[in-house]
Amino acid sequence: MYELWGEGGSYEELKESILSYPDERKLPYLDSNSTFRITVDTFGKVISLQEQKELIQGFTYIPFKGKVNLRNPDHNFWLIEIDNSEGNNGLPPVVQKTMFFGREVGVSDRKLIPTYELKSRTYLGPTAMDAEIAFLMANQALATPGKLVYDPFVGTGSILVAAAHFGAMTMGADIDIRVVRDGRGPDRNVWSNFKQYGLEMPVGLLRADNNLPPWRPGLKE
Template sequence: MRYVLEYTRENRDIVSSEINAIKETFRDFDIIYKSDFIYIIEGNYRDIENSGFINYISQIIDEKPDYNEFNCKIPEGKFYVRASVPPGYNTEMVESTVGKILGGRGRISFNNPDFIVRAVKADIWYLGILVYSRNKKDFESRRAPLRPFFSPVSLHPKYARYLINTSYTRPGDTVLDPFCGTGGILIEAALMGRRIIGNDALLNMVMGTKLNLKYFDLKYIEIYNLDIKDLNINKAVDAIVTDMPYGRSSSVNDYDIQNLYKTSFEKFNELLKSHGKCSIIVNNLELLEYSKKFFKIINSVPVYQHRSLIRYFVIIEKIS
């Protein structure tokens, strides 16, 4: 089966990094084509549903140079058409025309459809039956201010999911967040089927993480309250996913930031399985110099938070 993926328009590079990581991790789909905000894949789309950036996935039933040329059968039942078009097209005209071509008279229902048809313009026109639509309210319900315990400095769930998806782990694998804060990354990891371990040097953050995980009815292996240099785990973890401390928002105890990063990467190397990945966020790429004794950099994507702050989403792999 072939599918068209429609993704958010906020950061093309971060979506590309995530889709490629999912592809390499599960190896059950191929990328046939990609353009601005569109992917065409062949194979299993289910793992892509865990992305925070994919808005729609549709099973392709027809493809033509012009939408007026669509000519295919659709399932019995009520439906309606939605179109995704570049500037210059009349969206309502496309939807109306495609609906008529598909025999929509007496079958169009916006309130109780049996299925939804999407017409998507990329290199050509694709017609598909919608199989997945991202539940934006579900994501927003897990934002920091809506949790029982939160900090103003907290990662949006879609970026937490990016870290999990680019950690090259599968459901059942164990991931560690050594600077877990209020537990936002751990929440998404657990919802995606990973076994989770957390740590934070601040006791109130550890207690808050446990409270948040309980609120969402999520299980964890352990949440430690230790300085990073003292963190020890009996078995090597499959991946490390974390938003690295920075500036005034960090709880660095007696470290300056350089020593914290140096110690952290040494500890990551100790705790991580051979050739395991760390998917992390840093504010300063120069601090990655402290990782190069143990890790190689796979990818780095800048994400603009606001005019004065760029954060870098970085994937590193353990050398040995």
């Protein structure tokens, strides 16, 4: 995921685009107390290390004040070039040649998938959600510490497990009392999935019909 600072069909257009990007968005990541790295990536062609070096040196118009750190920088910047120069059987190119420059905001953590994959999970049901999809949904929901994630169709808890990994409080409900209360025994239930990964337990698991949510207006005890 990137914060796009500029794009263009040529490096001159890219320069103009970057220079027009608001300084208040750029300057916090260019100060002398931070380190940075620029990575070049291309699609549709391969460029040499020397060519990459020359492209990076062409960004002198960006006022980097910090030091370069190739191993563990504070800020990662990317130059991404999509090229249409290769032949396409005489047909028009699928994409136009474009250059992008931006700051890396976040990257995927692929090691999460083997850690949370379903085949090693303690408690599963016939509709258990794939771990990768659950993590995508938790990311889209911006699950973070201090937030509460509620799943009205909790099942075996796949979405809540992913949300809890990111530090969110969790709560769920399901119409099937056997799922939220019993599972397949004291050591094979929704709660044991959280225990397996060392995650914070849900605030609560309710037996509820989502057509009649438990906090509907006018509800009386």
